[in-house]
Amino acid sequence: xxxxxxxxxxxxxxxxxxxxxxxxxxxxxxxxxxxxxxxxxxxxxxxxxxxxxxxxxxxxxxxxxxxxxxxxxxxxxxxxxxxxxxxxxxxxxxxxxxxxxxxxxxxxxxxxxxxxxxxxxxxxxxxxxxxxxxxxxxxxxxxxxxxxxxxxxxxxxxxxxxxxxxxxxxxxxxxxxxxxxxxxxxxxxxxxxxxxxxxxxxxxxxxxxxxxxxxxxxxxxxxxxxxxxxxxxxxxxxxxxxxxxxxxxxxxxxxxxxxxxxxxxxxxxxxxxxxxxxxxxxxxxxxxxxxxxxxxxxxxxx
Numbered sequence: 361x362x363x364x365x366x367x368x369x370x371x372x373x374x375x376x377x378x379x380x381x382x383x384x385x386x387x388x389x390x391x392x393x394x395x396x397x398x399x400x401x402x403x404x405x406x407x408x409x410x411x412x413x414x415x416x417x418x419x420x421x422x423x424x425x426x427x428x429x430x431x432x433x434x435x436x437x438x439x440x441x442x443x444x445x446x447x448x449x450x451x452x453x454x455x456x457x458x459x460x461x462x463x464x465x466x467x468x469x470x471x472x473x474x475x476x477x478x479x480x481x482x483x484x485x486x487x488x489x490x491x492x493x494x495x496x497x498x499x500x501x502x503x504x505x506x507x508x509x510x511x512x513x514x515x516x517x518x519x520x521x522x523x524x525x526x527x528x529x530x531x532x533x534x535x536x537x538x539x540x541x542x543x544x545x546x547x548x549x550x551x552x553x554x555x556x557x558x559x560x561x562x563x564x565x566x567x568x569x570x571x572x573x574x575x576x577x578x579x580x581x582x583x584x585x586x587x588x589x590x591x592x593x594x595x596x597x598x599x600x601x602x603x604x605x606x607x608x609x610x611x612x613x614x615x616x617x618x619x620x621x622x623x624x625x626x627x628x629x630x631x632x633x634x635x636x637x638x639x640x641x642x643x644x645x646x647x648x649x650x651x652x653x654x655x656x657x658x659x660x661x662x
Contacts, residue, residue: 363387365655366452366461368440371398372641373631374467375424376648377655382431384656389459390428391452393439397421398469399595399632400641409641420641440468443605443627448662450626462662463655466602466614466622467631467648470595470639475507479563483589487569492516492590499524499588505572506530507560508592514538514546516592521549528553528584530560530574555584563589597633609635620651626662628655 365381367374370392381388395401400417407414429435438454443464445451452459472490474480480488489495492506496516500523506516509531515538521527529536529546534557536543546552555574561581562573572584597612606622606629607615613635620628630647632639 361387361460362449363389363434363459363461364659365389365463365465365652366391366450366459367465367467368452369398369467369469369631369633370396370425370435371467371469371631371644372400372421372424373398373469373644373648373651374465375421375428376645377465377467377630377652378428378433379424379431380649380652381656382428382433384652386656386659389434389436389461391436391438391440391454391459393437396425396435398644406641440601442601445605445624448626462659463626463628465620465648465651465655466599466606466627466629466633467651468598468602468633470597470632472591473594473596475560475563475591475593477560477563483563483565483569486567487565487587488563488589488591490591492519492592495588496520496523496590501525502587503585504528504588504590505584505586506590506592508594509533509536509538509556510592510594511538511542512594513592514542516590517552518542518545520590521546521552524551526551526553528555528586530558530572530584531556532559533557560589595632595639599633611635618650619654620647621654626655626658 364386365388367377367390370390378388438456442453450461450464503526504524505528507530517527558574558576561575564571575581605624614629616629628651630651631644
C-alpha cells in the first residue's frame with residue numbers, strides 16, 4: 361500500500377501527527393519499534409499538559425493511541441532501518457517489512473544518555489537504571505546515587521528521597537542546572553547529599569552495583585558505597601539512520617524550519633528528535649500537528 365503519510369515513532373508527536381493526517385483524510389501509518397507513548401509513559405503524574413489537571417503518562421498515551429485507531433490510522437510494530445527516495449515516493453525499510461509513502465514524518469524521539477563507561481552495560485538491571493520512576497521502588501530503604509544536575513536528576517532525587525535512606529547527587533559542574541524550586545526542596549531534606557565538580561569514572565560490584573568511583577576537578581578519586589545508580593544526564597536523539605537525508609546539528613538533532621520541514625522534500629520532523637530549545641509534551645504535540653499539516657499541504661501540490 362502507498363500511504364500519504366508514514367510516521368516513524370509513536371510518542372506524543374507521532375500520535376498527534378497521525379490524528380491530524382487522518383482528520384485531513386490522508387492515509388497514515390505509524391511505525392513504532394518499542395512501545396506507544398514514548399518518554400511520557402515514564403511519568404506517573406503529568407500536570408503540565410493543557411486541559412488535563414492530573415493524569416499518568418500511560419493514561420495520556422492510551423487515550424492518544426485509542427484516538428488514532430478510531431480515526432483509522434494503521435500501526436505497525438517494526439524497527440526502521442533506512443529511508444530511500446524513489447522520485448516522489450519514500451521507501452521506508454523496516455526489519456520485517458517495507459512501507460511506501462508520499463511523505464514521511466520522523467518522530468523517533470530520543471533515548472537516555474549513558475555514562476559511556478565500559479562496564480556500564482553489565483550493570484544495567486543490576487543496580488544501574490535510567491528511570492527512577494520505573495525502578496525507584498526496588499531501592500526503597502537503600503542508599504542510592506543520582507548522576508546529573510538538570511531537572512530530571514533533581515526530580516528523580518526528590519522522588520527517591522521519600523523512599524531511600526540516602527540520596528547522593530553527583531554533578532560534573534560546580535552548580536546544578538535544574539529548576540531552583542526543585543533544588544530548594546532537596547536542600548530541606550536531611551537524607552540528600554550534594555557532590556559537585558565530580559564525574560563518575562568507574563562502576564564496581566560483584567553480582568550487582570556496590571560502589572561508584574568519582575573524580576573531582578583536582579583529579580582526586582573517591583568511592584561512594586551504594587545500592588543503586590540512577591543516571592539522569594540527558595537524552596540522545598535516535599537520528600543516525602536519517603543523517604544522509606536530513607541535516608543534523610552537532611548534537612545529533614534534526615534541523616528543520618518553522619513548518620518542521622527538513623532539507624529533503626516531503627520529509628518532516630516532529631518531537632524530541634528535532635533541534636529546539638524546549639522538549640515537553642506540549643511542544644511535542646505542537647510539532648506533530650505542525651508537521652502533519654505541512655505534509656498535507658505538500659501532498660496537495662504533487
